[in-house]
Amino acid sequence: MTIFARMSRVTFPAVVLALGAGLTSPAAALDSETYGAFADWKVMAQHENGRPVACGIERGTEMDFSLAKTLGDGSWTMGIPRERPDGALVSIVAEAGRERIKGDYTVWDGMVHVPVTEAWIGAIVRGSDLILNVDGTEMTLPLTGTTGAIGMLEDCAARRGSDAIPARDPGKAGLACPTQGVDKSPATHSGAEITFVNRSGAPVTVYWQDFDGNPVKIVDLAEGEEAPIMSNKGHVFFASDGDGTCYGGKIEMPEYDKVFDIR
Missing domain, CATH: 2.60.40.1880 (Invasion associated locus B (IalB) protein)
Structure with a gap:
């Protein structure tokens, strides 16, 4: 049914x-x-x-x-x-x-x-x-x-029901990528879990923007790999490949657990 x-x-x-x-x-x-x-x-x-x-x-x-x-x-x-x-x-x-x-x-x-x-x-x-x-x-x-x-x-x-995200040119960062020193993770205490799934077609590294807006490496993901990460509501993440291309832009931790496809 x-x-x-x-x-x-x-x-x-x-x-x-x-x-x-x-x-x-x-x-x-x-x-x-x-x-x-x-x-x-x-x-x-x-x-x-x-x-x-x-x-x-x-x-x-x-x-x-x-x-x-x-x-x-x-x-x-x-x-x-x-x-x-x-x-x-x-x-x-x-x-x-x-x-x-x-x-x-x-x-x-x-x-x-x-x-x-x-x-x-x-x-x-x-x-x-x-x-x-x-x-x-x-x-x-x-x-x-x-x-x-x-x-x-x-x-x-x-994404308004669309699974397609426009491809980015190799070596060019996405327009919505976090800015160092500007996009900072807030000091919140509402815990949640986010699972990153790499569907970008290339190996990527997931970074956390710390409280000063500096990127902190969290995990490397090969194509198809996934990783659950415990964090707090509003914390900022991003994923990039070896050429510096950003996939998915600035990723903010929601109020509850979620799965995020890196594309």
């Missing part, structure tokens, strides 16, 4: 229509494609008539959940599969950490659409299980891999 495919036909149009007239229409040509994968999760990008409109994650098991983020206003929706007639109301109670959702929600095309907040996404990232009750039937869903999957979803949203 492909959860995101169902959301791509109905949930996203409903979400976008709620933002204002003219952003989409029932006749819009919608398609979704795989953006990447993390653990058991698939990260998807959706387009409307070729225009990027949303990114999401799905795991695809029979009674699971999916998450989607619209690119217009950054709002989030949780999708829960439910084989009921269109327009039927389904009672949903969901708990993740200290966050709780309770209410009756509408079914469209076999999917219940539940608007969720940034606080809810944070609870999914930090939690170990989602307790979900659908029409009185309760289940516990593991949240393994959601941290990295949501981090990749955010990458998808930042």
Whole structure:
């Protein structure tokens, strides 16, 4: 059962229509494609008539959940599969950490659409299980891999669903590379982990910009290699090859764990 495919036909149009007239229409040509994968999760990008409109994650098991983020206003929706007639109301109670959702929600095309907040996404990232009750039937869903999957979803949203990044000329640094002495890592204490994956086509070195804005070598990565790095929110990194070419520009540590493809 492909959860995101169902959301791509109905949930996203409903979400976008709620933002204002003219952003989409029932006749819009919608398609979704795989953006990447993390653990058991698939990260998807959706387009409307070729225009990027949303990114999401799905795991695809029979009674699971999916998450989607619209690119217009950054709002989030949780999708829960439910084989009921269109327009039927389904009672949903969901708990993740200290966050709780309770209410009756509408079914469209076999999917219940539940608007969720940034606080809810944070609870999914930090939690170990989602307790979900659908029409009185309760289940516990593991949240393994959601941290990295949501981090990749955010990458998808930042790149507006595009996996292609323009190639850089050899030996020329990227325009967004950190500037020594200017781009400094802040003295924050909110810990997180970032996993760098080298997809640049060349060996690269990952550097951390210290508190004075000086580059500190962290790790060498061959093509295809990856390395998890523990750091703090807002810390600045960059990756460069032997010719000084910068890949990915200035990389800032997000609030929660993520995967970053070096390209």
